[in-house]
Amino acid sequence: MDQAAILDHEFLAAAYVVTWVIQLTYLAWLAYRWRAQKSASQRASKSASQRN
Amino acid sequence: MKKLLILVYAAITVSLMVWGFYQAIYVAPNDAMQGEIFRIIYYHVPSAAVAFFFFAISLAGSIGYLAFRRNSPEKAQVADAWALAGAEVGVVFCTVVLITGPIWGRRAWGIWWTWDPRLTTTLVLWLIYVSYLLLRRFSAGPQMQTLAAVLGIFGAADVPIVYMSNRWWRTQHPGPVFGGAQGSGMAWSMARVLLWNMGAWFAWGVFILILRFVLERRQQKIAAAEAQAALEA
Numbered sequence: 001m002d003q004a005a006i007l008d009h010e011f012l013a014a015a016y017v018v019t020w021v022i023q024l025t026y027l028a029w030l031a032y033r034w035r036a037q038k039s040a041s042q043r044a045s046k047s048a049s050q051r052n
Numbered sequence: 053m054k055k056l057l058i059l060v061y062a063a064i065t066v067s068l069m070v071w072g073f074y075q076a077i078y079v080a081p082n083d084a085m086q087g088e089i090f091r092i093i094y095y096h097v098p099s100a101a102v103a104f105f106f107f108a109i110s111l112a113g114s115i116g117y118l119a120f121r122r123n124s125p126e127k128a129q130v131a132d133a134w135a136l137a138g139a140e141v142g143v144v145f146c147t148v149v150l151i152t153g154p155i156w157g158r159r160a161w162g163i164w165w166t167w168d169p170r171l172t173t174t175l176v177l178w179l180i181y182v183s184y185l186l187l188r189r190f191s192a193g194p195q196m197q198t199l200a201a202v203l204g205i206f207g208a209a210d211v212p213i214v215y216m217s218n219r220w221w222r223t224q225h226p227g228p229v230f231g232g233a234q235g236s237g238m239a240w241s242m243a244r245v246l247l248w249n250m251g252a253w254f255a256w257g258v259f260i261l262i263l264r265f266v267l268e269r270r271q272q273k274i275a276a277a278e279a280q281a282a283l284e285a
Contacts, residue, residue, distance in 0.1 A: 008089040011159045015092045015152040016073075019099070022151070023256065026144045030263050037267065041274055 065255040072245075072252035080245040092156040094245055096149060097229075098253040100174075103145035105254070106261060107181065107211050110138030114204035117197060129272050132197050135204050136188060137264040139181050141257060146178045161224060169217040170225035177214055180207035 076094035083090030113135025120128035153171065154164040165171065184203045188196065218225050229238050238246065 005087065008087050008159055011155050012088055012091055015155045016095060018151050018155070019095045019148050022144060022148055023260075027260060027263075030260065030267065033267055034263075037270055037274070041270070044274065044277070 061255075061259065065252070065259050068248070068252035068255050072249040075245040075248050080242055081239075083242075086160055089156060089159045092152055093242075094249040095253075096152040096156060097246060098250040099145045099148040099152070101250060102253050102257045103142045103149060104211050104215065106138045106142035106145065106257060107177070107208050108138075109261070110135045110142060110181075110204050111208035113138055114201035114208075117201045118205075121194070121198065128197075130269070132201070133265050133268040133272060135201060136268050137261050139184050139204060139207075140264055141261045143178065143181045143185060144260075145253075145257060146174070146181065150174060150178055166224050168224040169221040170214065170223045173210060173214045173217050177207065177210045180210060 072094070076091055080091060080094065082088055113131045113133070116131030117128050117135060120131060153174075157166075158164050180203070184200055184207060187203060188200050191199075217223065218227050227236060229236055237243075
């Protein structure tokens, strides 16, 4: 494998890895917000029922 | 039933992603001129197409919000949630385009970036939608939603400019592969792989778009309940 082909391979791998890192990080952030929202709404409904 | 549908859709999406990756890396032939680096097209082009689609959803949501905000507040809130979800997921895909493009350009052209019309208009598109998200993050209330809707419509006007830029102007970026001048096009062995990856990224994008939409609708309902509770207190 010549130097150019090795560089091509490395750049291709970098592009694919970066794509997946961005997409999976965003998915993880959505999952984190989902959980945070769920626990916040549970807390809110608990305090509302205590008030009543 | 709902959970089962979500699981089936997620399974189809993951299968498409795996199949698309396999096709892109092991099945598609190397490009005669560019060699292996050309395979970036199978992630770069679908990401751009999907970003455009989601910005169009954001546009529809923004128009819907402006149309319904006085007469039908509930519909306006739904439209606003679609506008936000479309813009945010669109920015994620546009970020992928703006990173994979320079990686490809560095090997193909010898430079990371050039202020060519296609690249510049794409960067402007990204900046407009990032400012849209910042506006939504750091201000509140119905005035913010109206301003965001106007900005969303303004941002979407850049999408056709990005798409047409390499037809209207001479660019460093290659000319259109599909629907371009005579002699443009792609061998079926490559076009087939591109279509598989287009389908895979579209399925993935719709999955995260719906997640983001549901998240925003829940947030709107929590905010409405909190406002109601504050009024009653």
